[in-house]
Amino acid sequence: MLRCQGRNEIEKVVVSGRLADGEAGMFRRTIARFSILSLAASGLALSSAAPVNADHDVSYITFEGGGFGHGVGMSQYGAFSRAEAGSSAEDILSYYYDGTTVEDRSEALGELFGDGIRVRLSPSYQSFNRPDGVTVTARDGALLTVRFNEANVHTANSIYLEQAGQFAGSNNSITGADDSWYWIVKLDGSDEDVCAGCIASSATIERPDGAIIDIVDDVGSQGAHDAGDLTLVGRDTASGSTPDSVFVVLQLPLEDYLHGIDEVPASWPGEALEAQAIAARSYASAQALGRRAAGWSFDVFDSVQDQVYDGYEDRNGNVIEYSTRLAAVEATTGQVVVYEDAIVRTFYSSSNGGYTAASEDSFITPEPFHIAKPDPFDAALDINGSPQNPFPSRQFSYTREALSRWFERDNFGVGIVQSLTFNDPVPSGRVNDITVTIVGSDRPEGRTVRGSSVRWAIVNGCQEDDADPDLDFECEDYPRSSHLRLAQPPFEDVPFNAYYYQPVVWTTAEGISNGVGDNLFAPERVITRAEVSTFIWRFWDSPEPTGPNGFEDVDSGAYFADAVAWMKEVQVTTGTSPTTFSPDQDLTRGMFATFLWRLAGRPNAPVSEQFTDVPENRYFTEAVHWMLHHGITTGTSPTTFSPEEALTRGQIAAFLWRLAGTSEAFAVDIELPSTMRV
Secondary structure: OOOOOOOOOOOOOOOOOOOOOOOOOOOOOOOOOEEEHHHOOOOOOOOOEEEEEEEOOOOEEEEEEOOEEOOEEEHHHHHHHHHOOOOOOHHHHHHOOOOEEEEEHHHHHHHHOOOOOEEEEOOOOOOOOOOOEEEEEHHHOOOEEEEOOOOOOEEOOOHHHEEEEEOOOOOOOOOOOOOOOEEEEEOOOOOOOOOOOOOOOEEEEEOOOOOOOEEEOOEEEEEEEEEEEEEEEEEOOOOOOOOEEEEEEEEEEEHHHHHHHHHOOOOOOOOHHHHHHHHHHHHHHHHHHHHHHHHOOEEEOHHHHHHHHHHHHHHHHHHHHHHHHHHHHHHHEEEEEEEEEEEEEOOEEOOOOOEEEEEHHOOOOOOOOOOOOOOHHHOOOHHHHHHHOOOOOOEEEEEEHHHHHHHHOOOOOOEEEEEEEEOOOOOOEOOOEEEEEEEEEEEEEEEEEEHHHHHHHHHHHHHOOOOOOOOOOOOOOOOOOOOOOOOOOOOOOOOOOOOOHHHHHHHOOOOOOOOOOOEEEOOOOOOOHHHHEEEEEEOOOOOOOOOOOOOOOOOOOOOOOHHHHHHHHOOOOOOOOOOOOOOEEEOHHHHHHHHOOOOOOOOOOOOOOOOOOOOOOOOOOOHHHHHHOOOOOOOOOEOOOOOOOHHHHHHHHHHHHHHHHHHHHHHOOOOOOOOOOO
């Protein structure tokens, strides 16, 4: 699977087995983000201001993270999850590109790309190098035409081109002219140079309609192409610092280019594919505008340096996938993301780990539409609560000796590492643009370096040491993404790998819960009926009750009084008796199922015999069937719901989070609250 601005091949994590309600993990975060913690810290992520001590009795320091990519703009897995939850392509894009709109700019794009978009082809997705020579061959014997000018035209099935020459100011050894370079051209495998001395700023190769061409250079294959013509751009060596070389530019219509963008699987929901198509069109257009103004000879790279173009392989390798992607492009023809009348350079990456990164905290200057904010949808769970995003939370443990050695290689000069402290984190938590203070045996006062330097010291050192069989740790899972993110949970007691992490992020962002104080959420604490009434009330936008609650045990001045009064008015609760609500009583799973079902409008649902402990005609029976049908619960085991078991605050957050992402679970006449994730 390919990812714009952050592709790397990474083994997919397979999560097997059935996940119960208390275990349905929100596994992904950002490999690009680190949390550093000592094994002596009981596995809890530390706050950003706290140092991570490596005492002598602790063998390892552990880094924690997950996800993949720079995190700016759209999360592709977030788009996937939002589309599954019912969001339109425009809704998806408006969330990830703050304050923008989607507009049809077909006329402007037609003027910009009248001759086609210019795509620089690369032999490697990370290669900026220009090859010395390029061979272009047409399949099935088709003839290509190479043109330097109207007087210098050659036709052949296979054409080899190489740029060569001398520095400016020297006479050309072949033509005798005062030129800095010339072309060598050989046809159909001949050793004869048919065009020695051809002088042009570029050469063009025209492809006959329907012909498939293969491009190979001295670095590797640049692939097969069945659309567009080629321009081979030479490089002048007047500066004396760059070798004679050439690179290949494919020029083709913009929409044909978009048909070949290979960024997300074609099996994804249509709205996600359409959001990707609009983002790809916007990104390419903005890049082209900037690069043409700067005099570049091409508009975009064909790789993750911009976005992955693989037109021929996509069209011919899987016709069904190509047709699905084609439909998404055609459904959005001419549409781009616009901010203050300008087309936006829409950055995107695979997975942001639950929090988008601001552009200035990653790699570019501040942009008002690329901001940092929570993104619970990056989790991309399926209807059973299982992860679909293949970049889960991970931990990477290294010895103090190894870290010290790697830091020494990068000339940090701290000696044996004693502690690490992350300073002044950015809103998204990523550490590349913050500083890290390292205290070591040679620097007891500490040395402060950039977070990106720390990351590269670890990644590069681990790569070098990974092949050493004598080391007592493994490096194969070292953080591989382009940026780091500090694992800074919303509360000290909410670790990133907890099943309730994303729900707690969401409840905090929506004001449903602000924790219990002292930066704690108390996710494992059993919740009372009073507490849960406020969760439900705030989830429903805190409506004003029209009268008193009517319960003898609910004082009118209690923090939950309005919540209980409203719940009684709309018949979400009838109390534990006609005159009591029992606010201090522990809330059971059966009670909460009933609350949610009534809140949703008491919709009908198929009867299920899956749970053996949910008999007929109990007050919670229909509610549990409804929750199971819509994936809001998976039970405490394959056959039990445990209706009398008390619920924790973390479980309540998870249930509400799932309901907020399931609009179809509500009765058709219910007006949904603003906290819905759909």
